[in-house]
Amino acid sequence: MAGLVLDEICKGWDFPVLDRLSLTVEEGEFFVIVGPSGIGKTTLLRCIAGLERLDAGRVIIGGQDVTAVKPYRRGVAMTFESYALYPHLTVFENIASPLRARRQPKEDIARQVESVAKLLKIDHLLDRRPHEVSGGQKQRTALGRTLVAKPEIFLLDEPISHLDAKIRHELRRQFHTLEDLRRVATLYVTHDYAEALSLGDRIGVMGEGGLVQIGSPREVFEKPADLFAARVLGQPSINEFSAEVEGSDGALSISVENGAIRFPISGPPASVLGDHSDRGISVGMRPQHLSVVRDGASSANGHPTVEGTVDVHEALGATGVLIATVGEQPLTVITSPEDHYASGEPVKIALEPENFLYFDRQSGRNLMLGQS
Amino acid sequence: MTTNAMATGQSNYRIIRYIVLAFLVIWLVFTLFPLYFAIITALKPVDEINRMVPTFWPETFRFDNFAGIFADPGSLKSLIDSIIIASANTALSLVLGTLAGYALARYLRGALGENLAFFILSQRMFPPVAILIPIFFLFDETPWGTDSYITLVLLYLVFNLPLATWLMMVFFRDAPKELEEAAYLDGYTPFRAFFKVTLPLVVPGMISVAMLCWIFAWNEYLFANLLTGTTVKTFPVHIPTFVAGSQTLWNFVMAFSLVAMLPPVLLFIVLRRYMVRGLSLGVVKG
Amino acid sequence: MVGIPILIIVLIVIYPTIWMFYHAFHDTDMMGLFRRDWQGVGFQNFETVLTSERFQNSLWHLAIYLTFGACLQVVLGTALALILYEAVKTGWVRVLLLIIMVLPMMLPPSITGILWRFLLQASNGAVNHILLSVGILEGTERIDWFSVDLSLWSLVIADTWQWTALPLLIVFSGRVSLPPAVYEAAKVDGASSWQVLRRLTLPMLREIIAIAFILRFMDAYKFVDKVYVMTSGGPAQSSELPVYIAFQTGIREFQVGLAAGYAIIIFAGAAIIITLFLKYLKRVMRNVGVVD
Numbered sequence: 038m039a040g041l042v043l044d045e046i047c048k049g050w051d052f053p054v055l056d057r058l059s060l061t062v063e064e065g066e067f068f069v070i071v072g073p074s075g076i077g078k079t080t081l082l083r084c085i086a087g088l089e090r091l092d093a094g095r096v097i098i099g100g101q102d103v104t105a106v107k108p109y110r111r112g113v114a115m116t117f118e119s120y121a122l123y124p125h126l127t128v129f130e131n132i133a134s135p136l137r138a139r140r141q142p143k144e145d146i147a148r149q150v151e152s153v154a155k156l157l158k159i160d161h162l163l164d165r166r167p168h169e170v171s172g173g174q175k176q177r178t179a180l181g182r183t184l185v186a187k188p189e190i191f192l193l194d195e196p197i198s199h200l201d202a203k204i205r206h207e208l209r210r211q212f213h214t215l216e217d218l219r220r221v222a223t224l225y226v227t228h229d230y231a232e233a234l235s236l237g238d239r240i241g242v243m244g245e246g247g248l249v250q251i252g253s254p255r256e257v258f259e260k261p262a263d264l265f266a267a268r269v270l271g272q273p274s275i276n277e278f279s280a281e282v283e284g285s286d287g288a289l290s291i292s293v294e295n296g297a298i299r300f301p302i303s304g305p306p307a308s309v310l311g312d313h314s315d316r317g318i319s320v321g322m323r324p325q326h327l328s329v330v331r332d333g334a335s336s337a338n339g340h341p342t343v344e345g346t347v348d349v350h351e352a353l354g355a356t357g358v359l360i361a362t363v364g365e366q367p368l369t370v371i372t373s374p375e376d377h378y379a380s381g382e383p384v385k386i387a388l389e390p391e392n393f394l395y396f397d398r399q400s401g402r403n404l405m406l407g408q409s
Numbered sequence: 410m411t412t413n414a415m416a417t418g419q420s421n422y423r424i425i426r427y428i429v430l431a432f433l434v435i436w437l438v439f440t441l442f443p444l445y446f447a448i449i450t451a452l453k454p455v456d457e458i459n460r461m462v463p464t465f466w467p468e469t470f471r472f473d474n475f476a477g478i479f480a481d482p483g484s485l486k487s488l489i490d491s492i493i494i495a496s497a498n499t500a501l502s503l504v505l506g507t508l509a510g511y512a513l514a515r516y517l518r519g520a521l522g523e524n525l526a527f528f529i530l531s532q533r534m535f536p537p538v539a540i541l542i543p544i545f546f547l548f549d550e551t552p553w554g555t556d557s558y559i560t561l562v563l564l565y566l567v568f569n570l571p572l573a574t575w576l577m578m579v580f581f582r583d584a585p586k587e588l589e590e591a592a593y594l595d596g597y598t599p600f601r602a603f604f605k606v607t608l609p610l611v612v613p614g615m616i617s618v619a620m621l622c623w624i625f626a627w628n629e630y631l632f633a634n635l636l637t638g639t640t641v642k643t644f645p646v647h648i649p650t651f652v653a654g655s656q657t658l659w660n661f662v663m664a665f666s667l668v669a670m671l672p673p674v675l676l677f678i679v680l681r682r683y684m685v686r687g688l689s690l691g692v693v694k695g
Numbered sequence: 696m697v698g699i700p701i702l703i704i705v706l707i708v709i710y711p712t713i714w715m716f717y718h719a720f721h722d723t724d725m726m727g728l729f730r731r732d733w734q735g736v737g738f739q740n741f742e743t744v745l746t747s748e749r750f751q752n753s754l755w756h757l758a759i760y761l762t763f764g765a766c767l768q769v770v771l772g773t774a775l776a777l778i779l780y781e782a783v784k785t786g787w788v789r790v791l792l793l794i795i796m797v798l799p800m801m802l803p804p805s806i807t808g809i810l811w812r813f814l815l816q817a818s819n820g821a822v823n824h825i826l827l828s829v830g831i832l833e834g835t836e837r838i839d840w841f842s843v844d845l846s847l848w849s850l851v852i853a854d855t856w857q858w859t860a861l862p863l864l865i866v867f868s869g870r871v872s873l874p875p876a877v878y879e880a881a882k883v884d885g886a887s888s889w890q891v892l893r894r895l896t897l898p899m900l901r902e903i904i905a906i907a908f909i910l911r912f913m914d915a916y917k918f919v920d921k922v923y924v925m926t927s928g929g930p931a932q933s934s935e936l937p938v939y940i941a942f943q944t945g946i947r948e949f950q951v952g953l954a955a956g957y958a959i960i961i962f963a964g965a966a967i968i969i970t971l972f973l974k975y976l977k978r979v980m981r982n983v984g985v986v987d
Contacts, residue, residue, distance in 0.1 A: 086590075086594055087593075088590050088593070088594075107593070107598075108590070108593040108594055109593045109594070109595075109596050109597055109598055109599075109602075110596075113594060114594060115591075115594050117587050117590075117591060119585070119587055121585070121587040121588050121590070121591040122591075123588060123591075123592075123606055123609075124588075124610070125609045125610060134592070134595045134597075135594075135595040135596055138592075138595045138596035138597045138601070139596055182591075182595065186595065186596070422888075429778050429782065430778075430782055432774070432775075432778065433775065433778050433779065433782060433792075436771075436775055436796065437792065437795060437796065439856065440795060440796055440798070440799060440856070441795060442821075443799075443810055443811065443814055443856065444798070444799075446810075446814060446821050447810055450813070459819070460819060461818065461819050462819065462824060463819050463820070463821050463824050465821075505699055505703065508699070509699075509701070518987065523986055523987070525701075526986065527973055527976075527977065529701075530973075530976075531969050531973060532708055534913040534917075534965065534969050534972075535708075535917070535962065535965050535966075535969070536916060536917030536919075536938050536961055536962070536965055537917060538917065538919060538938045538941050538942050538958060538961065540708060540711035540712065540715070541942065541945070541946070541958075542711075542715070542945040542946065542951060542954055542955070542958070543710070543711035543712075543714035543715055544711055545946075546714075546728065547710065547711065547714075563703075566703055567708060570703060579985050582985070582986075624801060627803070628802075628803035628804060628805075630803065630804065630805035630920050630923075630924070631919060631920050631923065631942075634923075635946060644803075645803055645805040645806070648805070648806070648809060659813060662809060662813075663810075663813075666803075666806045666809065666810065669803060669806065670801070670802050670803070670806060673801040673802065673803075674798060674801050674802070676801075677794075677797070677798070677801045678794060681794065681797075684864070685864060685865065685868040688861065688864065688865060688910075689865045689868075689903070689906050689907070689910075690906060690910070690980075690985075691985050692902070692903065692906050692979065692980070692983050692985060693865055693868045693869050693872070693903055693906070694868075694872060
């Protein structure tokens with residue numbers, strides 16, 4: 038019925054925000070766009086909704102070119118980051134708004150609004166006004182307003198980013214289970230990588246000008262197309278260093294930041310990086326691929342190690358995050374929360390070079406792609 | 410600091426406090442006395458008012474003064490004329506100001522729009538005397554002449570329209586654009602979205618604008634006196650007619666004045682929370 | 696949508712302004728106007744205005760009037776607003792007193808003028824008799840409030856009575872909206888009341904007071920209604936303001952060309968003041984987010 042196709046859309050003001058962006062979202066697909074704040078995610082949604090006029094390109098919904106169609110005839114529903122609830126109307130009237138716009142009979146409206154409200158667990162709030170309900174309830178109301186409209190395309194702009202953790206979790210679960218969302222094409226925008234990985238059938242990483250990478254959550258997380266995509270996904274964020282490939286065929290090693298960290302490589306990375314011994318590379322080490330080696334052991338399971346001193350250690354419940362200095366470079370490491378480290382304490386860190394990401398220093402491109 | 414100096418500081422503070430409070434009380438008396446005197450004058454008989462020594466409490470109360478002012482049918486007519494002119498002008502100012510304010514707030518956000526907005530605002534500040542004389546001749550050449558409702562209704566737009574436009578612009582800018590966009594996505598056309606969503610949001614602003622425009626038009630004297638006076642006569646123009654020979658009938662003047670003061674005073678008391686925003690050009694959110 | 700209102704403003708503001716400019720350079724009088732008969736006289740009207748003693752005196756009156764009529768009112772209004780805020784903490788008393796003090800502003804200026812003319816009558820006016828009963832005047836002594844020396848001051852009194860309310864209301868509302876946390880912090884730091892006033896309240900209210908001042912100043916500049924009602928500029932032109940003279944010359948003395956000359960000069964003065972104020976006004980409006 039209704040997929041969404043974006044064909045080389047361009048939008049910019051003083052500088053280009055969207056530069057020849059193309060994307061196809063299938064009917065029934067939940068597509069998450071993740072990217073840093075201010076990169077143009079909201080602009081993209083506004084262009085699809087018709088709230089911004091495109092500089093070039095086409096928006097196609099359900100096979101029909103709607104580029105020139107006004108927003109109120111596009112059949113697109115969108116939740117705004119600010120919720121955009123009508124403050125002078127009750128929750129009921131807010132949800133009913135799209136139906137009233139179509140002048141549906143009163144009983145139909147009441148029935149539909151009530152069923153949506155029940156689904157979203159806000160049926161006891163229908164008589165309140167937006168300023169009398171909590172943030173999570175506001176978001177549900179905004180969501181209800183889009184659901185009741187039965188649109189062909191759902192656009193959700195940071196729907197749960199401003200809520201507290203508990204409600205965020207609950208709503209996230211709700212997104213998984215909402216049948217209505219699973220039947221049509223949904224475009225969900227967030228800056229939170231966990232939301233993206235959890236919700237998306239596919240995710241797109243948005244960088245300057247457009248999408249840097251599109252793929253399944255696993256794919257994008259494990260094989261980021263470039264350094265930027267690697268940075269966007271992951272918390273705590275990836276450790277990145279500039280590095281050189283040293284040695285020759287048999288015994289390659291990586292020298293990070295002029296030798297601050299040095300480790301040998303073998304296996305698949307070695308075969309690719311052998312060609313790059315003359316050019317600089319960037320190394321990305323996800324914190325979970327680093328671990329602390331406790332006293333005594335000279336190496337952990339055969340992994341190479343480096344020595345450093347502890348800067349800070351934060352115990353976060355399920356995990357701990359250690360920031361250590363290794364040869365003047367800061368290094369973020371995931372630890373077990375039971376462990377305790379004092380500031381200034383010497384520490385030995387094990388590396389897993391086979392799991393590191395290697396990028397071309399100039400282009401930022403992931404060197405391992407198309408290889409392994 | 411010694412205890413002695415502390416004590417002096419304390420008593421200095423006290424003295425300042427008393428002086429300040431005394432100032433407030435004196436000002437209240439200064440404010441209220443003329444109103445009080447107007448009220449008791451309206452209740453006195455003429456001969457008591459004309460005595461060499463005024464009485465500060467009426468010796469005889471003449472409540473029928475209030476009936477007396479309406480013995481002249483012109484009194485009631487002048488109040489009605491004032492109501493017609495003030496209300497018609499307010500309605501016109503509000504409608505036009507709302508449209509123009511909306512356009513300025515939504516479509517003319519650049520340097521051009523801003524300069525236009527400040528130009529409109531500056532029109533509010535120019536002395537009207539600069540246009541008084543040409544206005545006289547301008548209206549004199551219209552088919553309805555100067556002495557008509559239309560004259561004053563249109564003329565007061567000179568003062569009220571710039572204010573209404575500016576204020577409505579401020580209020581529309583406060584109403585988030587996203588709500589309108591949400592309404593578009595709900596399926597409302599811009600026209601319907603304006604009435605369903607945007608307009609209800611600026612109702613408090615419209616009350617503020619309407620109130621200021623109405624009070625201004627109600628209170629205006631100079632132009633009304635110059636341009637009208639025979640077929641149309643607003644109440645301030647009517648006041649000087651309370652005379653007997655060369656003697657002013659102060660009891661009637663005051664009684665009539667009190668009646669004429671009532672509408673703006675009541676408006677203020679009932680709607681005062683909408684007032685400050687408008688009076689301060691939208692700067693102070695009351 | 697801006698079109699219609701702009702058109703109306705153009706019609707009833709721009710057209711008369713051009714008309715005024717045109718006739719300011721002609722010897723038009725009322726009869727001439729009806730017969731469409733007037734001669735160009737160059738800058739003669741302006742010369743007459745600028746060299747006339749009547750105009751020069753009126754400028755002096757205006758200076759006094761602006762000082763006491765606008766500046767003093769803003770000072771008084773600010774002081775009263777802050778006193779009201781500090782001294783009265785009970786909600787309803789505060790509202791009641793505020794309503795009382797703002798009430799005069801709502802009254803028609805013409806009625807205010809009449810009322811004060813009545814109160815200030817020399818022989819049996821209420822004000823003189825109050826002064827008698829408190830001992831400031833004795834026996835047959837009376838102050839002639841509408842004499843050459845005092846009539847301008849009578850106008851100032853009546854105007855202050857009416858318009859101090861405007862800065863009072865604006866500043867009071869501004870004070871109410873100031874964040875209490877700042878004051879609590881100052882209390883923790885041990886600042887004296889005077890320091891709080893000097894270093895917190897006044898700086899934070901500066902822009903709001905400025906708005907009140909601009910509004911009052913421009914209204915005072917074009918002030919004419921009470922002059923007309925209370926003194927008619929007299930006696931002996933002792934309370935004439937430039938705007939009133941322009942009005943009088945054009946409407947009562949039928950010298951349209953000369954009146955246009957007056958009007959243009961007043962207009963130019965207003966334009967200069969407004970331009971100066973507008974710069975500041977724009978900044979204030981930007982700071983409070985009224986414009987971008």
